[in-house]
Amino acid sequence: MPPDEILCCSFPTTLKRATREWFTKLPTSSIDSFEHLSNAFLRHFIGGQRPKRLADYLLIIRQREKETLRSYMKRFTRETLEVDEADDKNPPKMMAKMLLKAQKYMNAEDALVAIKDVEKT
Structure with a gap:
């Protein structure tokens, strides 16, 4: 089987219309493997598997x-991939x-954890 990089790069060439639009709206760095991409695709396009989600859904993620x-x-x-409508x-x-x-903020959080780890030793 080809490496994930090749699979992920060639995948969009097979898409048309709604599937291509879905793919182009994926946030940068939101997919970390071809398996993750495949699962996200299937969850999004298999009908009846999940309720429709509007962009407002993202407001409840805390x-x-x-x-x-x-x-x-x-x-x-990951949850942004589940939104059906653009806002x-x-x-x-x-x-x-x-x-x-x-x-x-994540970089600062990581730096604080690293400082605490150094202080412990």
Whole structure:
């Protein structure tokens, strides 16, 4: 079987219309393997498997107690793949800005953990 990189790069060439639109809306770095991509695709397009989700659904996704920001953002990004309708009030530019800001906080969180680990030893 070809490596994941080849499978993931060739996959979009097989898509048309709604499937291509779904693929192009995947957030950057939201897929980490071909298996993950395949599962996300199947979950999204197999009818009757899940209720329709509007962009407002993302507003209820909260960071859990003791959940790292990095873990929360990974879960949030996965959930964005489940949204069926685009929300013109929240264009991709806003999402990109939010993800960039979150990345800065995640880096700071990682640095604090590293400092605490050094202090323990």
